[in-house]
Amino acid sequence: MIIPLDSPVLVLNRYWQPVNTCSARRALSLLFLGHAEVVHSDEEQSYATHDFASWLAQPISDGAHEIVHTVQRAMRVPKIIVLAFYDRLPKKDVKFSRENVFRRDAYTCQYCCKIFTTADLNIDHVVPRDKGGPTTWENVVCSCVRCNTRKANKMPKEAGMIPRKEPKAPRWRPFYSPMAEDGMPKDWLRFVELPQASVELTA
């Protein structure tokens, strides 16, 4: 179980672009210091921002937020904050991992273009390892077990199997955050561009 102060908060820059995730503990301290405001949506899906005093004045029992207790009183745990000063685009590196390769390629086999669950996906080295291909963002793609077996240790041209998208290191997005591993809070989705499945539509 995640305790409320450890729950994930999406961090937006001044232009409301997602730049990071942090814990609610950190978000509340940024809020308290006046470096950030809480972004909160009501049922009509309109967004309001709150500074510390205004957030503290919010009724606590809306059912959608966890609660923390300060010395004086209880307050809601924010899910999204917007930074007051930071206006640059994210320059964070995405951690290279099997799961993040799947996320980058939208769980889509780069050879047959079908979408699979993690259990049915492999990491394929475009230039095979035994031919000197490194394990890097630029040389691995998401592949289904069948395509992976078919390609084996052949070069793409030799196998007649070219990845649909040229593999590259991805730009940081909230869904690469380890905090989003159990699924992203639904409040974030409005701000998060999900990876596009590289499925090609045939006429």
Ligand SMILES: [Zn+2]
């Ligand atoms: Zn496949």
